[in-house]
Amino acid sequence: MAEVHHHHVHNQDPEAGAEQRKAIWKTFWILLIITSLEFLIAFTIPHGVLKVSIFIVMTIVKAFYIVGEFMHLKHETKTLIWSILVPVIFVAWLILALLLEGNAIFEAIFG
Amino acid sequence: MAAHVTTPGAVEPKMWLGGIEPMKASYGKLMMWFFLISDTFTFSALLVAYGTARFSFPAFTGKHEDFTFSNMYWPVPERVYEAVPFLHGVSLPLVFVGIMTFILIASSVTMVLAVEAGHRMDRANVEKYMLWTILGGFTFLGCQAWEWSHFIHGTDAGTVMKVIENGTWVEKTIFGANLTENQYGPPAFADFFFFITGFHGTHVFSGVILNILIFFRAATGFYDKRGSYEMVEKVGLYWHFVDLVWVFVFTFFYLV
Structure with missing residues (x-):
């Protein structure tokens, strides 16, 4: 009640x-x-x-x-915030690495 | 012995040894967060692949006004997406995709208002805002269906392109795009368009289905009986994520 x-x-x-x-x-x-x-x-x-x-x-x-x-x-708690943020930071690195890779492919073909 | 030891073998509660919620979030909410992280990986994989392909293709280097469709370089996106329903032949770059972005952001706001109403156990407002969110989701899907249809059918004149057919170079007029032909640029551009916006659209569609389910359960008093509207919050997390992904698709596919 x-x-x-x-x-x-x-x-x-x-x-x-x-x-x-x-x-x-x-x-x-x-x-x-x-x-x-x-x-x-x-x-x-x-x-x-x-x-x-x-x-x-x-x-x-x-x-x-x-x-x-x-x-x-x-x-939210700090633990939850970091659990979400840390993997995303690695993703940001992956993006950068593969953009550089794409540029290297361009240089190899057209450079 | 210390007074607080009551049972043999009992230990003081510790943060990560069970019996405590270290993240102060329920099981369901945490699992939704971790699912969204895994979904982030999937979408990132698509966008990373797009970025790699784009950087390995020649870019259009001429003056902006002189841009024409060609499969020799990556297209300027704002020249590809310049059509708006009922305004045939009028060049309105990015206007329609801007409207779609606005619809999705607005539906995210109505979603978070439904979550807020749920915290107050305010069933009428949960119903009202869930309906607005569902309407926003359907409107977005309708816009996307129109955009896909326009992209697939192409412009009136099409583009004359040199392509390889059965091992020989032929010149032909291409209208619109599919997975092998593309009048706006290299076929890979159309492939990425279909996969990235299609995967996002599938998420919007599943989100609308979940929202309808939540609306139905709220309207039939299920959450009142349960005494908690937390399901609205969990599905809300998913819906905001779909909005978040669109923010990235909008920037990396349409703007740059």
Whole structure:
């Protein structure tokens, strides 16, 4: 009975979780603004290392907000955060290594 | 003897020796996280393969306005994806894929609002936001179906390309793309498009199915009876992951 009463109280309280909802909408606006900026950059900055670097940084910022806020990882224990992050760091290395490999293949064929 | 030893052989509770949740997360939630890590590996493998192929192909080096489709170099993606439904022949680079990105981010927001409502045991709001999330998922899938259809059928004029057929070079007009022919560039470009966006679309589709299941169970009072809406949170993790993957696909397939 006590449990039922507890839930009932929460249903009636419009203020419950208000702060959390505010954080959710804030994250939404951040993601939307970054995506709009990406569009702006896509058509204003000439293609090159600078443009690609900006895009990669913006993608990582967006990933940080999605994983940190939406998936709540920022508020989990340190052990869980590192269990997820460490494998991803190795993946980042794999990406870099194989981009260099692709470039070496290009040099061997067309260089 | 110390007072707290009550049973012979009993030990003090230790962080990693059982009986404690060291990560302060339930079994189901942890398993969802570890599944998502394994799914990260699969998607990374696809994107890594894409990056390797792209770096080993010649890039288009001319002026942006002079770009034409050719299988001699990797295409500029914004010139490939410039079609929007009902606006035939109008060049609107990346507009449609931008709309798709917005739909997926918005559905991620409604998902996290459903999770938040679940924490308060607020069934009506869980139902409302799950429905919005399902609608967003279906809209995204519809957009993707249209984009695939356009990509497969190609432009009105097609592209004249020199390709090897039965061991000899022939010149022919290619319309659209499949796994062996591609009017926009090298066949590998189309293959990666189909595999990467297709694998992501399959994830969106499974996510929509899971969301419908969660909506059904919430609406029939299953989670009220159980006393916990944590299932919404677990499926929410999956849905956000699908959004996260799209963020990367959007950057590495469409923008750079």
